[in-house]
Amino acid sequence: MPERRLSELARVLSIPSGIVSSDFPKVEKAARRMGIEYDLWQKGLLYLMFGRREDGLYACGEGGAVISICRQVGKTFTIGSAIFILCAGRKDLKVLWTAHRTRTSDETFQTMCGFARNKQMTPYVDHIRRANGQQEIAFRNGSRIMFGAREQGFGRGFDAVDMEIFDEAQILTVKALNDMVPATNVSPNPLIVMMGTPPQPGDPSEQFSQKRADGLAHTDGMLYVEFSADRDADPDDHEQWAKANPSYPKRTRETAILRMRKMLGGVDNFRREGLGIWDEDTTTSAIDPKQWAAGTVETPDLKGRVAYGLDMPPDRSALAIAAAVRHDDDTAVVIDAQSPAMSLVPDLRKQHIKVTITQTRDLGAATGRTLDMIHAGTLQHLDADHQPQLNTAALNATTRPIGQSGAFGWNKTGGDIDISPLVAVTLAAYGTTITKRNPNRRQIIGGA
Structure with a gap:
């Protein structure tokens, strides 16, 4: 030949x-x-x-x-x-x-x-x-x-x-x-x-x-x-x-x-x-677009337990801040230990803001819980016109294994996708499940 x-x-x-x-x-x-x-x-x-x-x-x-x-x-x-x-x-x-x-x-x-x-x-x-x-x-x-x-x-x-x-x-x-x-x-x-x-x-x-x-x-x-x-x-x-x-x-x-x-x-x-074959280039989001759209609300109910999640993309080109409200009763700020947003922790603490830092197990649980809520229709959010960055992240996110226990976190489907808004939402939603403070209680910042 x-x-x-x-x-x-x-x-x-x-x-x-x-x-x-x-x-x-x-x-x-x-x-x-x-x-x-x-x-x-x-x-x-x-x-x-x-x-x-x-x-x-x-x-x-x-x-x-x-x-x-x-x-x-x-x-x-x-x-x-x-x-x-x-x-x-x-x-x-x-x-x-x-x-x-x-x-x-x-x-x-x-x-x-x-x-x-x-x-x-x-x-x-x-x-x-x-x-x-x-x-x-x-x-x-x-x-x-x-x-x-x-x-x-x-x-x-x-x-x-x-x-x-x-x-x-x-x-x-x-x-x-x-x-x-x-x-x-x-x-x-x-x-x-x-x-x-x-x-x-x-x-x-x-x-x-x-x-x-x-x-x-x-x-x-x-x-x-x-x-x-x-x-x-x-x-x-x-x-x-x-x-x-x-x-x-x-x-x-x-x-x-x-x-x-x-x-x-x-x-x-x-x-x-062995054969050099790439997986099908049709990677779909882990979030069903119809289920995501079903969670859209025009006017969110802001009464309840509030938490904030912070995340950044790896190149630190943006900061995503998400707020989540749980409708059964404090405010929490949550950042994952592996996020570039960890650089904000010292400044937040100087302002006497308590920061919850999630580890691999926590992030896995938070991601799974968020996905379950989307599937069940219990996670509500504004529409794509009001939150285009979050919408893009949600519809272009897949999952990746983290840790050794079968847990998973969010991953992006392409190099130009920024999923930090979705990660921030996930952390914020997690924060509403761990804080106990009553949001109607007056908060004193700076000591007694």
Whole structure:
């Protein structure tokens, strides 16, 4: 069978405009001296990833290179070898390579150390640091590749970084990106690479999912490559394996995929990680739109037990304040311990406002209770015209597992959705169930 090109293998291929040259020819020449011969699809991928426009900047420098790919393809070897060669040949190149899990980061580091032992590359390597949390390959020309796991907090405090490789991008939080991406701001020609498998339900995958949406829309300034089997693929069909995995059967053996098929714990996981198939892009809200609309009232009854909930989106771009009234009798202010709104607690306490801080168990109970009330028709709210932010949040929220007891909290269905108004309402409703103060009792602020 003739070798197929990247454009023939990728289910989705979105190429940035204006590519006139690439770093890849020099990389390929050095790779051959090392005994590495890239497959045709790998050549295409690396050519585009390192493609430059006429001004010399990377064509995907603005939006990054994003790769959705199944396991057992050899992506770490492909991209890792190219990054290693670039560092060996270019002065003072600083690279951060990060995975979500420590185990994945360690395995990548060991693979890269293997390149350093190649007799063609050894003269270019100055030293290798193996200490946990400080793993690094340093080159004689001043270039460095540093490795670490995001679960251990790796990525904060760096500056003047030229390239960042986000492995396991399906588990990539907004906070991790906020910690790391600004480190490339002073680089004259930065490049960010994200690669991962389709996310599982509950994974913090908003960033990866949004990048995929941009790729499917063929947004310019980024490279997006997706390898996957057909959506209705038979998981045991070897032809579908070949569609999903460009290295099968030439480099990835049948036994490796069979092992995944048996060990991944269910056909859905194999569809994602073994076949590269994303879950249906029809994620619906956990809140039934009809039930939500049924709770609309024109004039709310404000007599009763009052509580306030506060929440913020991760980027702190807004503050959501919700008030809830329970119609059987105090005022409570409730903030979840994991919310960015925790930064408001000292100021509230200076004003002698008692703040209730919820933990994981409390938040799970509050979310479940709010959902039950919506289903039962006992949660009332203003209409979408009066509360558009809350309405948008409610109709674009799903759930995510939290803790170890089966509890769940709210999650958003897209990267541009702000669910903090719904979280604030949930906390406020919870507050009405825990406060005992009579709202008609006069409150004295500032002491006796």
